[in-house]
Amino acid sequence: MSYYDTPTKLLHKGMALTITVQIGLSLFMAHPKPGTIRTSLELQLFEVHEWVGIAAALIVMAHVAYSLISTGNASWRTLFPWLTANGRARLGEELSQLGSWFSKGLPHPDDSHALASTIHGLGLLAVLLQGLTGGCIFLGMEEGTGAVSEAIHDVMELHEVTGMFIIAYLVLHVAAAIWHQKLGHDVISRIK
Ligand code: HEM
Numbered sequence: 769m770s771y772y773d774t775p776t777k778l779l780h781k782g783m784a785l786t787i788t789v790q791i792g793l794s795l796f797m798a799h800p801k802p803g804t805i806r807t808s809l810e811l812q813l814f815e816v817h818e819w820v821g822i823a824a825a826l827i828v829m830a831h832v833a834y835s836l837i838s839t840g841n842a843s844w845r846t847l848f849p850w851l852t853a854n855g856r857a858r859l860g861e862e863l864s865q866l867g868s869w870f871s872k873g874l875p876h877p878d879d880s881h882a883l884a885s886t887i888h889g890l891g892l893l894a895v896l897l898q899g900l901t902g903g904c905i906f907l908g909m910e911e912g913t914g915a916v917s918e919a920i921h922d923v924m925e926l927h928e929v930t931g932m933f934i935i936a937y938l939v940l941h942v943a944a945a946i947w948h949q950k951l952g953h954d955v956i957s958r959i960k
């Protein structure tokens with residue numbers, strides 16, 4: 769039987785696609801801002817970022833809801849091992865063996881998964897926060913002029929910082945997947 773169940777695989781595909789698109793758009797778009805001139809392409813890309821962002825937020829929320837009810841390997845117990853005594857013990861053991869990554873490479877995910885799951889869980893929380901702050905900007909930004917209140921301005925700064933964290937997460941997450949593949953662990957087949 770596959771390590772991840774079908775709903776998890778579908779939700780993961782939805783997140784991987786929408787969030788990668790969101791990052792790509794964020795590099796070229798510009799949001800409307802009073803007193804600032806934007807090209808129509810920059811504004812159109814921002815509009816796409818708004819709508820793909822709402823879709824991404826809904827997919828992430830569906831994943832979080834599924835993690836709360838699922839007993840499989842996308843459950844909150846797996847993704848947040850530090851919440852249970854057994855998970856904290858496994859995490860401590862894996863952290864003490866980090867040095868062996870440099871001599872032997874990443875451990876096989878069947879033998880050791882608490883640290884990887886912790887990172888997956890943090891990635892999920894980051895994209896949840898990004899969807900929620902994006903939703904606040906969507907509701908709080910004036911259409912056309914881009915005027916925002918002081919509070920929404922602060923939310924935009926948080927969205928920017930979490931955005932950078934998500935970019936770093938995705939780079940490391942994909943690099944880890946490639947490293948596992950090279951070691952013959954075939955993690956791609958587990959989630960595809
Ligand atoms: C930013 C978007 C992404 C997020 C938030 C994310 C998050 C996650 C999470 C939470 C898991 C654990 C399974 C689950 O609960 O869904 C996971 C597993 C995995 N992801 Fe991603 N992922 C993203 C993008 C990608 C991309 C683009 C790839 C392409 C290589 C990828 C490759 C994998 C693999 C191979 C696994 C399985 C690891 C294992 O065997 O445990 N992910 N990801």
Ligand code: HEM
Pocket residue numbers: 787790791794799817818819820821822824825828895898899901902903905906924925927928929931932934935
């Ligand atoms: C999960 C969904 C979303 C993801 C992954 C995402 C991702 C990003 C990223 C990576 C950035 C660039 C941050 C940086 O400059 O380092 C960004 C910027 C931005 N996003 Fe999103 N976004 C999402 C949803 C939304 C939604 C729904 C809106 C609605 C309006 C939105 C509005 C913005 C704005 C206004 C900026 C520019 C922030 C600034 O320059 O201060 N985002 N987003």
